[in-house]
Amino acid sequence: MGRPPTPLPLSSVWALTFCLLMSLADADVDGSPALSPVPSPFSSFQNQLFPLSPLSLAPSPAEMQTMEEAHHRHYLKELTVAVVLASVAVLALISSALCAWIVWRRSRQMLDSKDIERSDTAAGGLPFGPILSKLNSLRTTSKKGLLPIIDYALLESATNKFSEGNILGEGGFSHVYKASLNGEAFAAVKKLDGGGQDCEREFENEIELLGRIRHPNIVSLLGYCVHGETRMLVYELMQNGSLETQLHGPSHGSALPWHTRMKIALDIARGLEYLHEHCNPPVIHRDLKSSNILLDSDFNAKISDFGLAVIGRNHSKGGLKVSGTLGYVAPEYLLDGKLTEKSDVYAFGIVLLELLLGRKPVEKMAPSQCQSIVAWAMPQLTDRSKLPSIVDPVIRNTMNLKHLYQVAAVAVLCIQQEPSYRPLITDVLHSLIPLVPVELGGMLRVVEPLPGANQKSSAH
Template sequence: MIQTESLQYDLATVRAATNNFCDENKLGQGGFGAVYKGNLPNGQEVAVKRLSSGSGQGDLEFKNEVLLVAKLQHRNLVRLLGFCLEGDERLLIYEFVPNTSLDHFIFDPIKRAQLNWESRYKIIGGIARGLLYLHEDSRLRIIHRDLKASNILLDEDMNSKIADFGMARLFVRDETQGNTSRIVGTYGYMAPEYAMHGQFSIKSDVFSFGVLLLEIVSGQKNSCFRNGENIEDLLTHAWKNWREGTGLNLIDPILRNGSTAEMMRCIHIGLLCVQENVADRPTMASIVLTLSSNSTSLPVPSQPAFFMHSTIESGMSSSYGYNSWVSNSKRSKEESLPLTNNEVSITELCPR
């Protein structure tokens, strides 16, 4: 059993490794703080997550991430090496993953050309296997609750690694779902039953995986965009094209080579994952099987949970998609979702 003490680094060592957290070593900035590249005395490269005092992630989440992630060992999960807790400093020390996060590639008009279909399919498979490990194959049952493109890191061989477990929830083996009054996650990736009622399960992660899968195939963010005379979000765009038999329109135009059948199959899987009915969504075990076997038959997906009927009228969008659903719900404590810098929403709701 891993003891917390064996993972602890002293602050002086971490300061020396990051050159006192200098800007030149800064890898990125998120809602929970900055991440710095560092070199330990033994020459090992590390990534140091420096939690900000106003990040919203308290000691509970900090200890959660340390004790939880230290027990996880899988090639598609970022490995936690240790932590530092001295004075006001709360630091997490991870293995260094050189190619940063997936969002820096997939949403960049130049860099995404580096991700051909073979690379994207490998990334999709790695994410799926990592989630399967969290849900079923580790000694614990773990729900990530914040799966998104910026939390998928890529190593030197462009293998995907799931990162950031500060919001993860641990279950004993026979538990399958839970409720919370503190909604944490990222706009666009959260399943409806979680965003609206605080109900989360492994199928909440499956919903997020479906959104991420559609982003990888299309090269588009899940947020709203203009499509001709309409304003649509990615799920609406995917569903309408699927229903009309024009699914090829969803595929990133830069993917000129690769298996079109695999791309269409991934769109199919993505739409199955984002269905409103929790029970209709597949498990990660069935998704991994489907990705590895083209002979596995897939059911017909139903309309996505956050489907928008929208047209531009006098510069306004009339829709009952994510925005209107959230704003029309009878939330007890607030009228909107406050967002942190990296679009992580932290909302106190009364579950119903």
């Protein structure tokens, strides 16, 4: 759709009106009509034939008053007509500008809707064209906006009746299944069974937020289904599962070299920055953890699970139920119920420690004793002589030590007990960009591959 016509500025309208009024005023400055300075031939001829004295031409005072009143009334009439016409013109221009703006807004909304429905994916993910074309054919009118309502029978068939062989993961009251649509495209279906009001609230929250959020580092919600007491959410499929599985599963992080881990940290920071700084009002995730960081086939990271997310910058105790996962919850939120964006920054710091050290946030030391990664690592993170020895063995001695110290410093700042001491996620983002190679989305230019045991600087 073309751009709407640009309305004439109001300053121009008033300028035209002023010129019109000035011309009328010039026409009758002294209350008499303007006469041509060149006398007509007839009047000259008449004066020669019938010479009259000045006294005979001078009107009486009564006549002069009558003429002035007539001229004044004529002047007021023309002025009134000019003002009315100018006002009508201004109102017409304002109305046309308003109509043009409304048309422009509607056209933009239509374009935005089309953009949302496009099947493009960022950061190298698989195209969603086959999935969205299938789901869009099932679109129905919904209060959830643009998200398709998907038929239960389709999801049941796509997951082989929700068979155990298709389970990708599970949570407190949910299971995630791999769904195949016509064998051409794949999606992830989160099936929520039971859970009561909390389950329903998280389901509604996820639809409300992910239905309008589009970002390369936030997982895409493709649609949803309501079938009796069962609620289902359909997401893009992330082929490499969660960060938790990659770090703490059977592979123990072997598929995640140093630069890939830094790229994952950068992706998470970008997703959080979008939520904190570019969403209006801001969104606080409230449950950021490695199991909610999903990885696609190229290990691009995306934040998922917005069931506990809240809108707004500050939330105090009493107005919000304390929720989250042990080990990731910020101390001020856990103890005082104070929730801000800095709570997400704390959780990000824990995830960064997981990437750096390869340890879980909370580990059992004995049947009734646990140790947090913060308590264990904090004394050693700031000691340059000890830091290299506590790094995950999979990546130990594979990075530039200067970069290792920088990442450790960022992590230490993020997990400070006092929220005001923690950096904004934007500051974290800018600290990580120079540590990630250009081809992975950062600014680091790698000169040569890092040998497995070489600690010398090979990048600048």
